[in-house]
Amino acid sequence: MKKVTRFFWFCSGAHIDTLKKYPIEHNKYVGIGATIFFTALFAALSGGYAMYFVFAGNEFATVFAILFGLLWGTAIFNMDRYIVSSINKEGSTNQQILQASPRILLAIMIGVVISRPLELKIFDKEIRQRLKTAYLKGQHTKIDSLQKTYQQKYAQELGKNNDLKKEKDSLERDINRSRYELNQEVFGDKTNQTSGISGYGTYAKQKAQVLQEKEDRLKTVTENLGQMDDYLSRRKDYEGVNSTRLFSDKQLDSLSNVAGFADRNWALGQLSYNVDGTRDLDTYLAISFIGYLFILFECLPVFVKLMSPKGPYDTAIAKIAEANIHFAEKDKDRDIAVTDSTYDHNLDADVERRKRIITAQSDYDYGRHSFD
Structure with a gap:
């Protein structure tokens, strides 16, 4: 427990040697340090989970997630500790609040950042279902768009194809009726369309000729319709109409499994709304309060430090800081005095050196003048 206590003291950023002298402050800084540590732990899990989806499908995705999680958690830990x-x-109190305001804003931003990936994991099942619905709806829209484009682009060919189908249906009905009338004529059934004379006579030959003409026309129409259907089928393949199908359940599961961070984040936002666009208050409150919880958890160390009364440790730290500032100023003054003394000494030495140089130069000039 002593090692755990010292570790949490370190996490709180306290001066351990000073804190040891005031047992009444020990538990407070253990709590602050534990809060900072677990906030960093959640941040590491959040960052690692987010990075795992960034590199989803890569064989090193787990390694990248662990490394980034450790790096992100360490950064958040260091920031909270500071x-x-x-x-x-x-x-x-007002001065402390004013001093802590930028830090609270920063803590809120950090809370938002670390809470989002964890919310994605908490609502993973619902997100997958919403993604499946979205992917299926998107595929429906894509197919409808392809069909509409195809019909607009080949409207003339489609119209001709429909006319051929109608003509074929009409010819088939006429041929069936004409063949029945021919049989009636051959067997001598008396109707308003037959003569009532049995045998293959003049009327029977006429009806057979009309039947043959219709069958020939049906053959031509059928050939033309087959060619048109073949052409339109090739055009459908070219435009992607035939190859585009609705996703199966297995495909939807696969797509939701490999969905990226952006898609999952969008789906999480859509969970707050029903299919008809109305707000789902229960889900909205659940997502919101989870986010608020992490934001509060991130701000908690700052709030604890602000709410806690001034203790003996704080007074001791202030005195130590004041003493260090005093000693630093004395050291600075001493260094300045030493520097000034050194400068004066160097200046005097430089003056003497210049005098010697001038004297030597004068003696040299005098000697040269005498020689001349």
Whole structure:
């Protein structure tokens, strides 16, 4: 427990040697340190989970997720530790709040960032179902769009094809009726369309000729219709109408499994709405409160430090800081004095050196003049 306590003290950013002297403050900084540690732990899990979906499908996705999770968690840990340890308890309440305001805003931003990936994991099942619905709806829209484009582009050919189908149906009905009348004429059945004379006579030959003409025309229409159907089928393949199908359940499961972070984030936002576009209040509140919980959890170390009364540890730290500033100023003054003394000494030495140079130069000039 001593090692755990010292670890949480380290997490809180406290000066351990000073904190040891004040047992009444121990539990407070254990709580602050534990909050900072678990916030960083959640941040690591959140960052790793988000990075796992970024590299989904890659064989090193797990490795990247672990490395980024550790890096992100360490960064959040260091930031939270600095935020809490830098709050000065010596000022008034308003001064402390003003000092902590930028840090609270930063904590809120961090809370939003780390909460989103964890929300994606919490609502994973619902997100998958919403993605399946969206993918299926999108495929329906795509097929409808392809069909509409195809019909507009080949409207003339489709119209001709429909005319051939109507003509074929009409010819088939006429041929059946003409063949029945021919049989009646041959067997001598008396109707308003037959002579009532049995045998293959003049009327029977006429009806047989008409029947043959209709059959020939039906053959031609059938050939033309087959050619047109073949052409339109090739055009459907070219336009992608034939190859585009609705997703099967297995395909939808596969697509939802490999969905990226952006798709899953969109689906999470859509969970707050029903299919008809109305707001689903229960889901909206559940998602919102989970996000607020992580934001509060991220801000909690700052709030604890602000709400906690000024203790002996804070007073001791303030005195130590004041003493260090005093000693630093004395050291600075001493260094300045030493620097000034050194500068004066160097200046005097430089003046003497210049005098010697001038004297030597004068003696040299005098000697040369005498020689001349």
